[in-house]
Amino acid sequence: MANDLGQDIPERGGRGQHGHVPVLLKEAIDFLAVQRGGTYLDATVGLGGHSSEIARCLGAPGHLIGFDKDPAALQRSRSRLQHPDSGSAVTGDRSPDGEWPTVTLIHGSFAEIGERIAPASLDGLLADLGVSSLQLDDPERGFSFQADGPLDMRMNPMSGRTAEQVVNHLDERELADVIYEFGEERRSRRIARALVRSRPIQTTKQLVDVVSAAARPMNNSERRIHPATRTFQALRIFVNRELDDLKALLEAAPRVLKPGGRLVVISFHSLEDRIVKDATRDGAKQGVYRLLTKKPVTASEEEIASNPRSRSAKMRAAERV
Numbered sequence: 001m002a003n004d005l006g007q008d009i010p011e012r013g014g015r016g017q018h019g020h021v022p023v024l025l026k027e028a029i030d031f032l033a034v035q036r037g038g039t040y041l042d043a044t045v046g047l048g049g050h051s052s053e054i055a056r057c058l059g060a061p062g063h064l065i066g067f068d069k070d071p072a073a074l075q076r077s078r079s080r081l082q083h084p085d086s087g088s089a090v091t092g093d094r095s096p097d098g099e100w101p102t103v104t105l106i107h108g109s110f111a112e113i114g115e116r117i118a119p120a121s122l123d124g125l126l127a128d129l130g131v132s133s134l135q136l137d138d139p140e141r142g143f144s145f146q147a148d149g150p151l152d153m154r155m156n157p158m159s160g161r162t163a164e165q166v167v168n169h170l171d172e173r174e175l176a177d178v179i180y181e182f183g184e185e186r187r188s189r190r191i192a193r194a195l196v197r198s199r200p201i202q203t204t205k206q207l208v209d210v211v212s213a214a215a216r217p218m219n220n221s222e223r224r225i226h227p228a229t230r231t232f233q234a235l236r237i238f239v240n241r242e243l244d245d246l247k248a249l250l251e252a253a254p255r256v257l258k259p260g261g262r263l264v265v266i267s268f269h270s271l272e273d274r275i276v277k278d279a280t281r282d283g284a285k286q287g288v289y290r291l292l293t294k295k296p297v298t299a300s301e302e303e304i305a306s307n308p309r310s311r312s313a314k315m316r317a318a319e320r321v
């Protein structure tokens, strides 16, 4: 498996003044080529790190539209994005001329942009996938294997099945398939058997204990990551339909971008990166996109040192033809 330590790394870093350090911030803004007065969509507002920098570049005539599935993230980023005095993540400054764009925040999945955003209306679209530090840091959300909490893992706590429902209700074979497909975990069958035998499983700690006992590291390379990493990643992806949402976003992107509009996607594990790579390469073959990154952009040594979460980030960008 490629660099898929997504669940492991964020727990060791990535907190900033606003609780989440944006990854590849300068690179994302450069590839978006944010133009003053344009209309840009941040599909994953989170704590507003990328959004606030886009807003600063847009100035008063611009429009920033932000989506997030998580109402708590929108609540936290709202004040930052609607009050320019809160400053830019890069420079700590306000917008150069003190102006601030119109900001529209939408609680919903980016899978819906095809229905909710007018065709050919965007100059740029950014998606910074995965979970935020806000989600990982709150044990009540159930994303972290380093703190005990209820097994929830929903980015949108108002809808969908929780990880607890998935772990306790799927049959052994389905559970093993989820762990194999979305966690790329070779010991999925053994883990699924142990989980089914240990039901009911209600907390993250119970899940960690069962998985750790079933999947002991067999060599040094396995010892580098927590034995529950891949199972947590798999359940999170399944619970939040992350890959289906990403495919829907990428399908809609060419329709909502203006000619010359930019698509920038930051992903944190190989399953996501493969989907982004295939969609942009297929688009380029069909004359829909011009690829701006032949290989994914990754974080510099300095960024990795200051924000370990950036280690597994891969950014791809394309321009709508």
Ligand SMILES: C[S@@+](CC[C@H](N)C(=O)[O-])C[C@H]1O[C@@H](n2cnc3c(N)ncnc32)[C@H](O)[C@@H]1O
Pocket (backbone or CB within 6 Å): 020, 021, 022, 023, 043, 044, 045, 046, 047, 048, 049, 050, 051, 067, 068, 069, 070, 073, 108, 109, 110, 111, 128, 129, 130, 131, 132, 155, 245, 246
């Ligand atoms: C890595 S964080 C984004 C951090 C943000 N760029 C920042 O600098 O603060 C990812 C965010 O995307 C949200 N998210 C994940 N999948 C989503 C989807 N399908 N639709 C909308 N938001 C989603 C998560 O709730 C989370 O807040």
